[in-house]
Amino acid sequence: MTKVALKFKPFLWKRSLRDSGSALMLQLKISAVDDPRTGSQRRFATMGDGNNRSSSNSEKPEWLQQYNLIGKIGEGTYGLVFLAKTKSTANRGKSIAIKKFKQSKDGDGVSPTAIREIMLLREITHENVVKLVNVHINHTDMSLYLAFDYAEHDLYEIIRHHRDKGNNLINQYTVKSLLWQLLNGLNYLHSNWIMHRDLKPSNILVMGEGEEHGVVKIADFGLARIYQAPLKALFDNGVVVTIWYRAPELLLGAKHYTTAIDMWAVGCIFAELLTLKPLFQGAEAKSTPNPFQLDQLDKIFKVLGHPTQEKWPTLASLPHWHNDVEHIQGHKYENTGLHSVVPLPPKGAPFDLLSKMLEYDPQKRITAAQALEHDYFRSEPLPGRNALVPSHPGEKVINYPTRPVDTNTGFEGTTSLQPPQPVSSGNAVSGGIPGAHGVNNRSAPRPMAMGMQRMQTQGMGPYNLASQAGMGGGMNPGNIPMPRGVAQPHQQHHLRRKDPPGAGTGYPPQQKPRR
Incomplete structure (x- = not known):
């Protein structure tokens, strides 16, 4: 061996x-x-x-x-x-x-x-x-x-590029492909008992050149944890998830949480791809090591309405729900609804998927595996492996800027730098990556050839969801070898795709190839 x-x-x-x-x-x-x-x-x-x-x-x-x-x-x-x-x-x-x-x-x-x-x-x-x-x-x-x-782009820069161009929205194909690949990678992580705990646009990279052009890469595993049998309670790890993408159960002081916190963050990213601005842009309180984030909850409640114990049974057990009665329970919010801030038809598949990602009750929140099966990914335009290719013939190729480079900073003397503020694509439009004060050398990637296929070629196994649960060397919290390519019994019903015979690519089936 x-x-x-x-x-x-x-x-x-x-x-x-x-x-x-x-x-x-x-x-x-x-x-x-x-x-x-x-x-x-x-x-x-x-x-x-x-x-x-x-x-x-x-x-x-x-x-x-x-x-x-x-x-x-x-x-x-x-x-x-x-x-x-x-x-x-x-x-x-x-x-x-x-x-x-x-x-x-x-x-x-x-x-x-x-x-x-x-x-x-x-x-x-x-x-x-x-x-x-x-x-x-x-x-x-x-x-x-x-x-x-190295990945030339990230969602932070892609979103900012469109916002700087007069809020020129990202085309549907690119949004759907970026989201599908993000969910695909996240489903793999969750199947291997890994919570990312810091999903945000700047941590979602996109390859800009070569054979993997347009492929999404989940990055920055500094806060990631194995969640089935952690060495200590996850709550003891301190604050997780950048404030604008933090799930309500975390904001309300939950001592136990699940992969549902990652799905809330994905919902916020999905909305940001659609609107080019953060969905819940609250001000972060920093008075104590783990302060109550009232302003962030206020931003969420103003859009989604006030949570209730009828729809979220475990709500009453969350510390801040009881400790801050005056601020939370005493304030009444009108449910303006997601449709008031996200330009989607309320009865359409995109709105339905977004709503399920932003479900208050984490036990009811859609999982990554379930999201990949959603009707949103079965309708035109279908998602593809290259998220940056034009959505239809004749559409202009978008030359996204590469990530800014501070050429004045070397390895020496970097250990004493002050910790940065959380980054998000909703920060100052003129800013780059916090702390990058040098020269911003931006260069555009090579234009994508119009004839390149979006769909993955044969033989690319990573997108077969049924084979993902055991990938990665069989890691699990107990270090017990796990057969590669086989999901654990309690997970199999989530991971089996319902593709028709011969459609084993992992992408939703198409009636005809798209070029």
């Missing part, structure tokens, strides 16, 4: 990440191996033995000499992301995104967030999830760097 790239002992799952972080740094042995899921070789830098040390502190680390650093393209709570080009002969000039983790607050140089993200990303393989291609360590400060395939 082929060895897995990262080797760790099962007992480490039973220890806190703070205690296990240093142990993992010493025990992880990362090398060039055959990837058991793809058959291809995936290279990882050797960690923990000092062989990656540079000969002089003034020189670049040996691993960094593999790349030409272009600049910073993003910043989050736990780290920064840089754009680089490979120097190797085989892939010279290939664009790579390198994520540098900020140092641990405990001062031991080991980032528990980095360890968690590596643990998850090494186990998951899906076309709509960002691919981890390398792991590097800087022995000077024991900081970790993750290298990913």
Whole structure:
């Protein structure tokens, strides 16, 4: 049997990440191996033995000499992301995104967030999830760097591009394809017991060039967790999900939550793709570590109306529902309805899907697997693999700008930067990525050929939902091997597609090919 790239002992799952972080740094042995899921070789830098040390502190680390650093393209709570080009002969000039983790607050140089993200990303393989291609360590400060395939666009920039063009709405085909692929990747994660917990436009990437042009990639797993058997209560992890995309159960102080929080965020993203502005744009309170977000709830209630215990039976058990009677229960809201802010026919399939994503009761909220079966994806225009191709012959190709690059920022001195504010496509129109104060080098991707097919070609298995539940090396919270390509019995009824014979692509069937 082929060895897995990262080797760790099962007992480490039973220890806190703070205690296990240093142990993992010493025990992880990362090398060039055959990837058991793809058959291809995936290279990882050797960690923990000092062989990656540079000969002089003034020189670049040996691993960094593999790349030409272009600049910073993003910043989050736990780290920064840089754009680089490979120097190797085989892939010279290939664009790579390198994520540098900020140092641990405990001062031991080991980032528990980095360890968690590596643990998850090494186990998951899906076309709509960002691919981890390398792991590097800087022995000077024991900081970790993750290298990913670079995506030229994200939904933040795509939405802003249309808003800057006079609120020129995104065409239906692109919206539907972006949403379908996002749900497809999310269904894969949920089938493998992974909650993302930070879905927002800036974390949904879109490939801009090559064979994967127009393919969605879910990124940034810094807050992701295995949810079936967590090491400790998820509530103890602190605040999750950027405020505008945070589900009402979280805002009301739920101590237990499910993958439904991801689906609420997807609903907010869906509405933003349709309207080019955030659906619930509340002001975030920051007075305490986990303050009551009254303004965000107010924005939600003004659109969806006041929740009731009849429609949401567990509402009465949520802490803030009782603790803030004056602000919540005492204020009466008129149910203006989604149709007042989202330009969709109330009886149409798009509105129905959006409404089910934004259901108050998380137990009634639609799942990713159920959403993929919705009638919205069975009607014209049908979703396709390339979300950026024109929706019909004669339509102008949109040259979306690539993500802004701060060419004045290097790796050095980045660990002391102040944490940024949450980003969303609803932030200042003139802004880029927070903290990127250098030169914004924007370049347009190559125009898409009109003759390129949208539908996926034969042999591309990742879109077969029936085969996704066991992908990713069979990871589960108990480290019990799971047969690849087979859903667990209690999940199978959610994952089996109802495609007609011969339509095993995973996309809704079409009457004729679209070109």
